[in-house]
Amino acid sequence: MYVIVLGIGAWAMNRAIDYGFIIGPGFKLPAHFAPIYFPMGNAATGFFVTFAMLAGVVGVASAIAGLNHIRSWNASSLPSAASITGVAWIFTLLAMGFACKEIELEIRNAHLRTMEAFLIILTVTQLVYIAAIHGGA
Template sequence: MASSAHRSMASALLFLNLIIYVVVAIIAGWAINYSIDESKNSLEGVSPPVRLFPIYFPIGNLATGFFVIFALLAGVVGISTSLTGLSDVKEGSPANMMSAASSALVAWTLTLLAMGLACKEISVSWRPASLRTLEAFTIVQAATQLLCAISLHAGAHAVILETPIGGRV
């Protein structure tokens, strides 16, 4: 059946996204931890720049704070979306497939926001290798999450078409 092909593709993309979101969350979490640890050393004897966050980011540029926070947010939401999406796809009912598809769309919009900030950070100035890695993973994640959301919507549509009226799968 067509829905089983969509479900297997969606499951594979959800698993891939889970792995990438975990990597994004780990790198963004490291960047925040590094900034918290190094803020005290970086600001000794220097007046800090305009504070947009309670954390001063000694790595990167002025867009780093926004980017790292939104990358961590997208990573955490993406991890939860991927985990619940895997269980929803395994269940396979139309309601579960639509739930997975809508949560994938929410995770994609957050990832797009983080990707936009990554592009802004790239255009501002030089960054260390750890931030360039986070930017690359975020940009790739935006594309794979879009494919996952499309696959989930197609799978949900196929399951709805295969479900008899008033019946269960």
């Protein structure tokens, strides 16, 4: 699921770069310029996509560390799996908070709705994953 979040986030970031503000020597800044501008969505979209992509990268690292822990299944692999899992959950919680804000502000497309749903599901799933990793100790 984190890979899907990364894919949708990469699409949104690419679209923001392609259709965002063009700033150069002959251009003036727009009146309400924001460095995190996304042509789709609302005011929370830039923050949501940025933190969703961070959560996706750390979540994939968490899955890799968890698989390594399951493969070796010893006390020396548990701390790294548990710590990266906690960091991934914190980033996922932060991205879910921005997803909730984006839902509250409405105006968003189907891709963003999909990413919001995945992040809300991943927040609960990551918490269960933390419990499973610590339960294996």
